[in-house]
Every structure is written in C-alpha cells, then in structure tokens.
Amino acid sequence: MDSREFVELRKTLTKTQRQIANLLGISLKAVCSYEQGWRSIPAHVERQLLFLLSRKAQLQLENTNCWDLRNCPEEKKIKCPVWEFNAGQFCWFISGTLREGTDYKSWEKKMEICNTCEIMKNIRE
Secondary structure, three states, rough: OOHHHHHHHHOOOOOOOHHHHHOOOOOHHHHHHHHHHOOOHHHHHHHHHHHHHHHHHHHHOOOHHHHHOOOHHHHHHHHOOOHHHOOOOOOOOOOOOOOOOOOOOOOOHHHHHHHOOOHHHHHHO
C-alpha cells in the first residue's frame, strides 16, 4: 500500500487523520508520515485498515466465500486456513492461504494476488 492509497482508504472511511490514528492504535504523527510518503506503511496497519473497510462493505460481501468464487476442489479446501476457520470473506486477512496452490509467506506478495480478487475489489469499491 502506498501513501496515495492510504489517504484514499482513510477518506473512504470518512475519518480524519486523528480518528484513523485512534482506530489503528497508532500516533497521529505516524498517519501524517504515511500520507506524506515519509514512512512505509507496515503490514499490520494495512491489514487493520482493510479490515475496517471490509466491515463497511459487509452487505456487498454477504455469503461470499473465496472457495466458491475460486471453485476450489475439496482437497485444496481442507489444507486452507480460510476454509478451516470458515472465513471465506477474510481470505485476504488470514496468512497461509493457498491461492493458486501457493502459501504466500510475506504480506506484500499475498496482497499482490489478493488485490486482483473479486472479494478485495468489492471491499475497495
């Protein structure tokens, strides 16, 4: 996530910098630094911001499971933590998911794939 996207998502949530800092449990100075591009946005901050956004998009995502969208076979589902925890709308949130048969170890690599998914597109709209 870059600074432009951080600002865009904060505005989508209709929060001031101070309000988003409080919601994310970070300092106002950190929010300003992220938005100015002076500091990179840590994975845990991006994850929390996307979680808040997903809760706003809840109605659009109701009854949407990633394994249904991806037509995952049973043998793949039973190895996937998203299916194990019945979190089909939070596939992007849970590490160790098996999108396209790969366990993405880093948040950045995982989000490259997740950002192309229908679930994440609905969250970001």
